Amino acid sequence: MGNDKKQVESITSMSEDFAQWYTDVVKNAELADYSSIKGCLIIRPYGYALWENMQRELDRMFKETGHENVYMPMFISESLLNKEKDHIEGFAPEVAWVTHGGETELEERLCVRPTSETLFCDHYANIVKSYKDLPKLYNQWCSVVRWEKTTRPFLRSREFLWQEGHTVHATAEEAREETIRMLNIYADFCKDFLALPVNKGRKTDKEKFAGAEETYSIEALMHDGKALQSGTSHYFGNGFAKAFNIQFLDKNNELQYVYETSWGVSTRLIGAVIMVHGDDFGLVLPPKLAPTQVIVIPIAQHKEGVIEKATEIKDRISKVARTKIDTTDKMPGWKFSEYEMRGVPIRVEIGPKDIENNQAVLVRRDTREKISVSLNNIEEEITKLLEVIHNDMYQKALKMKEELTRSATTFEEFNNLLNEPKPGFVKAMWCGEKECELDIKDKTGGVTSRCIGEIQEHLSDTCICCGKPAKYMVYWGRAY
């Protein structure tokens, strides 16, 4: 117990200092470390394993819906980046510029990609000739660079890993369908794989992507009541197509511009998992994401037969779940808190008494509940429990999100809710004007529109800010 306490004490409690708690979990669960370059993260093996698991599942979902992976250069010439006016205005302030190759100054500066619309457009202009070439459904896994001023591990860094899908279509309708399809894939992935409930909706013009006609996002709610934009899907219309001259001959042999989409999620999702599911004992991983789903810990392992039996049980469970055993000479209490810190979904304790009784103790990470089960059918017990844990984690997170989602019809009420310690999402009506969004941000000290809810409710007739006729119900919040 002494060791156990020590381990647990080394992280700050959530309620005391949420930001410090977050940093402690990232560090103590060995997810990431700082590098000597400000804002550039080292993703350590345990953190990278989370990203690999996310990649594997998302990649499967992308390929199942007809997408293909490609790799574009990491550099974009200044002239190429400049081709679409809104896009360059959005990104110019935050790109890193390469000016020299070896000892030689380059004739034209190259930026390290902050996103790759311009590269994909340039390529599509070369390879798309006919309606028979459409649609092109490309995706790439890569890292991108945005020269942010303030950075936090996984949430905002100067370099981060992501995937970016870029598709071109013959019609606006088809491109719009793709935009929504990918938004739904992201939401389904969050629910089914990460046990994360999200709000889906469209971004306001102020918040949309530089160069997009429409941006959709999934927004998750963290334990501290702040919102995290966790994925975006953009409909570009044919704006980029015109800037880059991506044309094709349609069935009537007439030249048409393509319609385009892009969509992405990043290692930011690791931050979401930490801040939605984590607790004062550390990380809590949803079973499908967990690199190790079951950790077997022998009790009184010096006693005859304990390690052998525990190993046998580990081998059996390995057939149904990603399982490890810890037979190091550390105290069981130390091991308990170590694997709790790392968020392993199920701990299996097995000691001499358990062996005598032909049983083992399963400890759930999410609830820390202990359950004695017979060794006879431990594989089925584990399979069932992993499923139960996933569902319970999702329901718990959903309940938190619902409890922290409130409505307001007066500005005072709105402002009060969003100034509570846990601001959550506040639903309120909006006139559609950018001025009101800026005004709200100003008056509340930083509240932003998260999205125009996919499901619209009529809360009142007038805008929460200006009192003019309301157009949309918007989810407002304080965002990471």
Added chain:
Amino acid sequence: MGNDKKQVESITSMSEDFAQWYTDVVKNAELADYSSIKGCLIIRPYGYALWENMQRELDRMFKETGHENVYMPMFISESLLNKEKDHIEGFAPEVAWVTHGGETELEERLCVRPTSETLFCDHYANIVKSYKDLPKLYNQWCSVVRWEKTTRPFLRSREFLWQEGHTVHATAEEAREETIRMLNIYADFCKDFLALPVNKGRKTDKEKFAGAEETYSIEALMHDGKALQSGTSHYFGNGFAKAFNIQFLDKNNELQYVYETSWGVSTRLIGAVIMVHGDDFGLVLPPKLAPTQVIVIPIAQHKEGVIEKATEIKDRISKVARTKIDTTDKMPGWKFSEYEMRGVPIRVEIGPKDIENNQAVLVRRDTREKISVSLNNIEEEITKLLEVIHNDMYQKALKMKEELTRSATTFEEFNNLLNEPKPGFVKAMWCGEKECELDIKDKTGGVTSRCIGEIQEHLSDTCICCGKPAKYMVYWGRAY
């Protein structure tokens, strides 16, 4: 047949112009395209699928031998890069420098990683404290940048995709073992997955990696008799450990420096596959690498029941191999040459007569041989044939390598062999002096030592160049 001819004529023949043939295959098989940035490649879906298959298999082999993936930043500060003297001297002339973040000039220039020894060392210095922390067996999949003057798709580009393993160990012996283990994994992967025979050996001091004590490489021989360095594994001793102060407390509680290795292969392996296995009809893919292993082509598909039967056969074969069917309205001859260009290992032709006779025709891509098989057990026939194709491709490539590997004991003989149209590998004795290597390069117009063969033969007593006592048998060649 008209269409067939047209397709085939569009690539240059190997014997006429090997370099142009290579470029034609890369372009016509849609492996890659040029981007608007000189020396930076766009890897298209078919090319990227090859890389994904290589990655999957190598990653499995790395993990099976205890390696873990991480992700390091893409930027290295100038001061960090400068820490190991030989290393910076080797890389400084060819790195790309970032000087601005947004509008602001950086206080210190950052280079885009040409390789990540310095980053891993910096991290290891932070996390390695005790012998209990060792070994650390890390790998990362990423892209790197080297500002090359002349570039060729997959073989030499300013940005390329690769994996780089970086490991630290408590003893020199263990690090040496790791160096050789990884060299063997690369050679096994080339043989078992890519059907590529390679020479294994140690690099001379002149050719070794900047900062390494010893560099080992696998060297493959291309169809034109030129050598391609296809993978390297480096033993660093404790040179980097001293420069970066990576120390640990050993079992006697004494501070020791770690011993280090690094090893890597890249998308260059795609170039090797093209140039070893390809022919005048295009790409020839080894079955395990091929994204599509079997292409089913219905003949006279307008006739009743043909498409249905062909689809049924495709579904059955899909259970044992990656299989597609082409039911587009293009002529069969066009389809034949299209999938030959793309190197699909087996083509299955099935038409009304075949259906009547309960058979199909299998066409091997490697030999273009046609085989009639019964539909009853077509799954087993395909499984067997894929295995046979892999083995035959390896044997064919091995035979080519062996025929193009000759010995020389006089300089005249040596020079003559290496000035033949297909220079191949020439085995010759060497005194061990850098001066002789430089002399040989000069006198032969570019011949370099490829490696000091793993298996040493005693061809003569004296160096091929200076006549002094010989130390090693070296494989010499003209390299990409």
